[in-house]
Amino acid sequence: MCGERGIMQIFLLLIxxxxxxxxxxxxxxxxxxxxxxxxxxYRQQFKNYSKLLLKSYDKAFVNDYESAASEATKAIExxxxxxxxxxxxxxxxRMMNNHVAADTDFRLAMSKFAHTLDMSRLTKKNKKNDRKxxxxxxxxxxxxxxxxxYQRGEAYFRFEQYQAALADFSLACQGGEALACAKMWETxxxxxxxxxxxxxxxxxxxxxxxxxxxxxxxxxxxWLRREDTPLxxxxxxxxxxxxxxxxxxRCSTNEYRLLEGFSRITGDHVLFDELYRKPVPGSAxxxxxxxxxxxxxxx
Numbered sequence: 001m002c003g004e005r006g007i008m009q010i011f012l013l014l015i016x017x018x019x020x021x022x023x024x025x026x027x028x029x030x031x032x033x034x035x036x037x038x039x040x041x042y043r044q045q046f047k048n049y050s051k052l053l054l055k056s057y058d059k060a061f062v063n064d065y066e067s068a069a070s071e072a073t074k075a076i077e078x079x080x081x082x083x084x085x086x087x088x089x090x091x092x093x094r095m096m097n098n099h100v101a102a103d104t105d106f107r108l109a110m111s112k113f114a115h116t117l118d119m120s121r122l123t124k125k126n127k128k129n130d131r132k133x134x135x136x137x138x139x140x141x142x143x144x145x146x147x148x149x150y151q152r153g154e155a156y157f158r159f160e161q162y163q164a165a166l167a168d169f170s171l172a173c174q175g176g177e178a179l180a181c182a183k184m185w186e187t188x189x190x191x192x193x194x195x196x197x198x199x200x201x202x203x204x205x206x207x208x209x210x211x212x213x214x215x216x217x218x219x220x221x222x223w224l225r226r227e228d229t230p231l232x233x234x235x236x237x238x239x240x241x242x243x244x245x246x247x248x249x250r251c252s253t254n255e256y257r258l259l260e261g262f263s264r265i266t267g268d269h270v271l272f273d274e275l276y277r278k279p280v281p282g283s284a285x286x287x288x289x290x291x292x293x294x295x296x297x298x299x
Contacts, residue, residue, distance in 0.1 A: 049079045056088055061282040063290040065092040083112030083148070087155040094159070095291065106159055113152040120145040146175030153183060160198055162187050189227055200291075201284035203227045211292065220249045220292045221259065224284060247285065250276055251293035256285050 056071035072089035079085070090105035120141040153168030166187045172180035190197055190205070197205040207223040214221060226243045245261035255276040279285035 045078055049075050049082065049085070052078065053085060053088060056085075056092070060092060060095075063095075063282075063286060065095045065290075068092045069096075081112060081115070083109045083116060084151055086112060087151065087158075090155070091158050095287070097291075106155065109155055110152070113148055113155075116148045117145060120148065142175060146172050146177050146180075149175065150177050150180045150183075153180065157183065157187065157199060160195065162190055162195065186227065193225070197225060200224075200287050204284040206284070206288060214248070218251050220251065220288075222247055222249065222288055222292070224288070226284075247288075249285075249289050249293055251289070254278070254289050254293060256289065 052071050052075040056068040056075070059065070059068035059071060069089050069092040072085045072092060075082075075085035076089065086105045086109035090102045090109060093099075093102035093105060149168040150172035153165045153172060156162070156165035156168060166184060169180045169184045169187060173184055186203060190199075193205075196207055196209040198208050200206050204224065204226045206225070210223050212221040213219075224245045224247055226245075243261065243263050246259040247256050248259055249256045253276065255278055257276045258273040279289060
């Protein structure tokens with residue numbers, strides 16, 4: 001999870017350099033929508049927008065989703081026509097079990113992404129001062145469409161709409177976004193496993209249909225799966241390479257222990273660990289404890 005957070009920050013900083021006129025090495029999972037023919041004022045707003053979203057990622061990393069949603073709201077207020085902040089806020093609200101508000105933001109994000117894709121199809125140069133209809137050249141339009149398809153695919157993926165996510169990842173992959181190609185494999189693996197496996201962290205999923213509450217001593221038992229198949233080998237290895245663990249989350253102390261675990265590719269099997277441990281901040285286990293062991297979930 002720490003690596004995932006670092007990747008988010010690196011790619012966002014690269015986009016900031018792009019907006020300031022510096023070269024971008026590659027696109028990333030959380031690239032922001034690059035404005036076409038940016039004016040100085042918009043470039044400064046976009047820079048601040050990116051900083052706010054970076055702050056929201058930092059807050060979400062330590063499961064402070066209320067603060068993360070607040071930072072995303074500030075980004076939305078700054079640039080209300082960009083879709084990414086709506087998608088991020090939708091995810092944060094979903095993690096807080098505020099599903100009605102999350103669905104509202106998700107629909108807004110989809111609307112903004114659709115509008116951006118429509119704009120990417122405009123090739124006629126518009127008036128310089130008309131900021132509602134940005135001028136687009138073919139190269140910039142293709143880059144904008146690829147980035148937007150990838151962002152929308154991530155939003156669909158988080159909300160477990162895997163067919164729609166796969167379609168967007170495929171288009172982004174065709175446009176040259178390497179991480180979208182990886183997400184295509186990850187999405188296909190979910191279809192093979194069954195849609196009850198919900199994403200909780202980078203290439204890690206939990207089984208929503210096998211979450212058991214143990215009233216004494218106030219614990220939750222849950223299955224966690226980590227997909228480890230090297231990219232490009234998912235179709236060759238039957239079932240893929242995965243580590244699957246049955247965990248017990250002790251809500252009173254926010255700790256966990258391993259009940260059993262096994263690796264599909266090696267056949268290794270581990271049974272019962274009496275020792276409870278604190279999860280690594282930002283890890284899949286820490287997020288599961290947040291989801292199932294908050295005060296309103298412990299009784």
